[in-house]
Amino acid sequence: MTRKIQTLNAISKKGLSRLPESYAVSNDGTDPDAILVRSQVMHELPIPASVMAIGRAGAGTNNIPIKAMSERGIIVFNAPGANANAVKELVIAGMLMGTRNLFPAISFVGGLQGDDESLHKQVEAGKKHFVGHELSGSTLGIIGLGAIGSMLADAAIQLGMHVIGLDPEITVDAAWRLPSQVKKAVSVDDLVKRVDFISLHLPMLPSTKDLINAERVKLMKKGCILLNFARDGIVNEQAVLDGLNEGRLHAYICDFPSNLLRQHPHFVALPHLGASTEEAEENCAIMVADQVADYLENGNILNSVNFPNIAMPRESAFRLAIANANVPNMLGQISTTLAEAGLNIQNMVNKSRGDLAFTLVDVGSAVPQAVIDKLSAISGVLRVRYLPV
Numbered sequence: 001m002t003r004k005i006q007t008l009n010a011i012s013k014k015g016l017s018r019l020p021e022s023y024a025v026s027n028d029g030t031d032p033d034a035i036l037v038r039s040q041v042m043h044e045l046p047i048p049a050s051v052m053a054i055g056r057a058g059a060g061t062n063n064i065p066i067k068a069m070s071e072r073g074i075i076v077f078n079a080p081g082a083n084a085n086a087v088k089e090l091v092i093a094g095m096l097m098g099t100r101n102l103f104p105a106i107s108f109v110g111g112l113q114g115d116d117e118s119l120h121k122q123v124e125a126g127k128k129h130f131v132g133h134e135l136s137g138s139t140l141g142i143i144g145l146g147a148i149g150s151m152l153a154d155a156a157i158q159l160g161m162h163v164i165g166l167d168p169e170i171t172v173d174a175a176w177r178l179p180s181q182v183k184k185a186v187s188v189d190d191l192v193k194r195v196d197f198i199s200l201h202l203p204m205l206p207s208t209k210d211l212i213n214a215e216r217v218k219l220m221k222k223g224c225i226l227l228n229f230a231r232d233g234i235v236n237e238q239a240v241l242d243g244l245n246e247g248r249l250h251a252y253i254c255d256f257p258s259n260l261l262r263q264h265p266h267f268v269a270l271p272h273l274g275a276s277t278e279e280a281e282e283n284c285a286i287m288v289a290d291q292v293a294d295y296l297e298n299g300n301i302l303n304s305v306n307f308p309n310i311a312m313p314r315e316s317a318f319r320l321a322i323a324n325a326n327v328p329n330m331l332g333q334i335s336t337t338l339a340e341a342g343l344n345i346q347n348m349v350n351k352s353r354g355d356l357a358f359t360l361v362d363v364g365s366a367v368p369q370a371v372i373d374k375l376s377a378i379s380g381v382l383r384v385r386y387l388p389v
Contacts, residue, residue, distance in 0.1 A: 003296055004050075006032035008040035011057055015285020019293055034292050036285075039063060047074070052385065053295050055288035058083060058275055060231070061305050062204060070306045070356055073323035073383030077291045078305055081147030082283035083275035087229055088151045090255075090274055091199050092159075095140075098197075098225035098251035100132035103268045133196075136160030141195030143188065143211070144202035144230065145170050150177040152199060157181050166191050167202075192216050197225045204231035212236060217243040223250040229274045232256035240267075299360050299387055308353035315346045316362040317389040320372075325380035326357040333378050334359060341371045356382075 005025045007016075015036075016025055026032075031050040035042075038056070041063045047054075054064060056078040069076050097103055108130070112122050140156045142149045145167035153163045157179055165178070166185040185191035188211065192198060198220070202208050212226065212235045220226075226249055228235050235252075237260045243249035244266050252261065257269040275284070287303070294300045299321025300311040307323065324330050331350055338345060344364040351358055367386050376384045 003034070004029050004032045005034050005036060005292075007036045008042070009036075009038035009057075011036050011038070011289075012282045012285035014282045015057065015287075015289040018286055018289040020297075023293075033296055036288065036292065037064070038284075047072075052383070053077060053292050055292040056305075057281070057284040057288045060203070062231075066306050071382070075295055075301055075304050075323070076306050077288055077295070077301075077303055079284040079287040079291075080303055082287045083277075083280035084147040084151050086277040086280035087148045087201075087274045088155055090270070091148075091152055091227055091229055092155060094227045094229070094253035094268070095135060095197055095199075095225065097268055098227070098253050099135065099138070101130040101251075104265050105130040107265070138162070138196040139164060139194065140197045140199065141166070141185065141191045142182075142199050142201060143167070143191065144200060145178055145182075146174050146201060147177075149199075149201040150174055150179075152201070153182050154179050164191055164195055188216065189219055192219050192224075193221070195224065196221060197227065199227040200230045200234050202230055202234065204233050209233050210236040210239075212239065214239040214242065217248055220248055222248055224248070225251045225253065228252070228254040228256070232258075237261055297387065299385060301358060306353075307356050307358050308351035310349060310351040310358050310360060312347060312349045312360045312362070314362060314389070316364055318363050318366055319387040319389075320359075320361040320363065320367060320375070321385040321387055322359040322361070322375065323382040324357050324359060324378075325382065326352040326355050327380045330357065330378070330380060331359065334361065334375060337371065337374050337378070338363060341368065341374075343367065343371065 003023045005023055006029045007025060007027045031048055033050060034053040035051055036055045036057060038058055043065050051074055053075045056064060059078055059080050061076060061078050064076055066076055108126055112119050136159060139162040142153055142165045145165050153165060156163050163182045164185050165182045217239045237258055240252050241261055244252060244264055251266040253268045255270050255272050255274050261267040262269060291302050299319060301307055302309055345361060346364055347362045349360045372384050372386055375381060
């Protein structure tokens with residue numbers, strides 16, 4: 001079967017090459033089966049009824065209308081961890097920029113005038129203003145210990161730093177990845193009091209908005225350096241500006257330019273470079289292309305932000321993939337409908353995530369359209385897909 005994939009941004013060719021050869025990829029196709037996207041904002045875009053999946057070639061999905069897609073049974077995938085190394089390296093660069101005063105030092109050199117002898121004299125006279133500190137022996141606090149946070153913790157330890165971490169939502173997999181030397185903070189307030197650097201690695205949610213606020217800036221050790229390569233709303237900019245002016249914060253290094261802060265000599269903003277490496281873009285595209293293709297062909301879900309992860313080896317050539325609300329008796333109604341049609345269930349898996357669930361069913365013979373229609377009519381069923389080999 002030919003599948004149609006629409007790309008809303010330039011997607012790495014290495015990623016697109018993972019799709020089956022029968023797939024037609026276009027940036028302006030009609031009635032696509034799936035959409036691959038990077039940064040394009042989709043909230044106001046009409047999403048065709050044909051779309052079954054959206055693949056975000058990156059981690060953040062703020063540009064995608066998740067709730068609306070969930071209500072339509074559209075699976076939204078992302079690529080967590082594929083850009084982790086790129087972000088980790090940029091955070092380390094940010095720590096060095098902050099603690100070695102590199103940005104103001106570069107600005108100082110850029111403003112020098114005169115011949116070489118004069119420049120040399122000005123450099124020798126001025127360099128004392130940019131004396132910094134070494135990373136080794138200092139303490140890094142990491143809030144958010146997912147793929148990026150755990151990788152950063154390991155790199156910091158290799159650099160001779162002490163690491164304190166906090167993540168109330170840490171997964172079992174993330175906990176296994178975390179170096180044993182990482183000390184645990186009991187709260188955000190506890191962490192910010194104890195560290196020389198703070199690096200943020202968590203999503204933008206109502207619970208994380210203004211996580212770094214005026215009260216927490218006041219708790220920080222004098223001379224603390226704050227790094228934000230996650231989301232701009234996690235940090236209250238006015239609180240940071242006040243902290244910089246008061247000398248409580250030595251520097252704020254982030255990936256989000258700001259008119260409020262950009263004139264401050266100890267504010268360094270990069271143009272959203274966190275995942276901007278060729279390697280990260282390729283890794284993200286490869287991961288999300290593999291996930292979308294497996295879903296389109298087999299109904300398996302890995303790294304969805306709205307539906308549960310679910311996978312089942314095929315036990316027959318006839319498979320149903322059903323997105324549904326997580327309500328009582330859903331499996332009973334699906335089983336009854338198939339039984340009444342004389343279809344033998346060879347295997348069935350159901351997983352739930354909050355208000356949503358997903359069901360995979362392998363049956364022993366072909367599924368008539370009338371049965372698919374009857375399944376679709378069950379209250380709470382969002383989408384039924386028939387996936388014969």
